[in-house]
Amino acid sequence: MIDIVQYKEILAEEPEEISIHMTKIxxxxxxxxxxxxxxxxxxxxxxxxxxxxxxxxxxxxIPDFFLGKYPITQAQWRIIAELRPIERELAPSPSRFEGDELPVEQVSWLDAKEFCARLSKISKIQYRLPTEAEWEYACRGVLRKPMTSKVSQEYWNKHYYESFHFGQTINDQTANFNTNEPYGTEKIGKFRGKTTPVGSFDSNNFQLYDMHGNVWEWCEDDYYRNYEEAPEDGSAWQQTEKQDAKVLRGGSWFNHPRYCRSSFRYVIDLDFQVDSVGFRIACSPPQISVNTYSLNIPRLF
Structure with a gap:
């Protein structure tokens, strides 16, 4: 086996390649x-x-995991939506704002889980939504190399804590959000009023794009009012009984900047669909032999 740093899940090759780019966190x-x-x-x-x-x-x-470099696009969604259902039907074109490179939106947590289940069945890799802890860790992208020993809370807040992966402020050149309310020292900027193509702004240290704004992103976790007794191993925090309230992260094109902060948490019901909510996928490190490894695997068709 070799250490895979990135790969892409090829969904289609003609008339042009459509792939989901996964990167190691x-x-x-x-x-x-x-x-x-x-x-x-x-x-x-x-x-x-x-x-x-x-x-x-x-x-x-947080253990090693893989995360999509971008939110799932409408082109990627459409291919998976056409596959045989596992638990529910998926509308091939659910989004309000249309465009192959725009993030899919108006998809519920249940829809996102169905997408992951269909992709997992075809690829033989168990795709899922990121846990809330994974999402925040990946969003912050604090260090290019992992922090392997615990630092004090005071030291972390002084040297590493920032509101966004690019610093303490946010503007219309760094993310797509509602700029009618400035944040920190920034001024009112250009409000686009819609989603933008994924990857339109600079990435963080993990080479992840659109972690602030554009669309909210579903997490695997149930919602709790605070972090009392939260898991310390990066796993999803879920109740034994079914819970309808699920966590959203990242803010969106519609939201003011304070809602786009790395640590901001929001919640809606798992079946809710709105034009500001999308998702990206995650998985544990895939085991791929050296004989089959390339940036173009695993292949679906």
Whole structure:
């Protein structure tokens, strides 16, 4: 076996190649959530106690995993939607804003899980949604090399914590969001009023695109009001009984910048569909032998 750093899942080759690019997220530790001081500032500035759900800040160890470099596009969605259903039908063109390179939207958590199940069946790799801890760790992209030893919470907040992977502020040149409300020292910018093609803005240190804005992204986890007793191993936090409320991350084209922060958490029901919600896929490191490895595998057809 060899260490795979990236690969692509080829969905179609003609008339042009349509692939899902997967990239390795090296495991490591980080302080998930937001410090009490920052939460207090946010609650006061925006007169809203919602930000309390980003606490308590806690150390999480994330194992290696793979994550899609981009949100799932409409071209990718359409191919999988045409495959045989496993648990539910998928509309081939659910999105409000049409375009092959635009992120698919108006898809529910259940729809995203069906997409993963169909892709898993064909590819023999178990695709899923990222856990909430994986998503935040990947979004922050703090270090090019994993942090393998725990640092103090104070040290992390002083040297590594930032609101966005590109710094403490956000503007219309760094992400697609509702710029009618500026953040930090930024001024009101260009509000696009719709989704933009995936990869339109710079990536983070993990070579991931569109982690802030464009479309909200579903996570695997059930929603909890705070991080009390949250898993510390990066796994999905799910109740034993069925839970309808699921976690969303990243903000969207429609949302003000404070909702696009790396640690902001939102929640809607698992069957809800809206033009600001999409997803990207994740998986554990695939085991591919050296004899078959290439950037063009695994092949689906």
């Amino acid at each position: 090296g495991g490591g530790g980080f302080w998930m959530g937001t410090s009490e001081a920052e939460i207090e500032r946010l609650c006061q500035e925006y007169d809203n106690s919602w930000y309390q759900n980003e606490s308590p800040q806690h150390w999480v160890e």
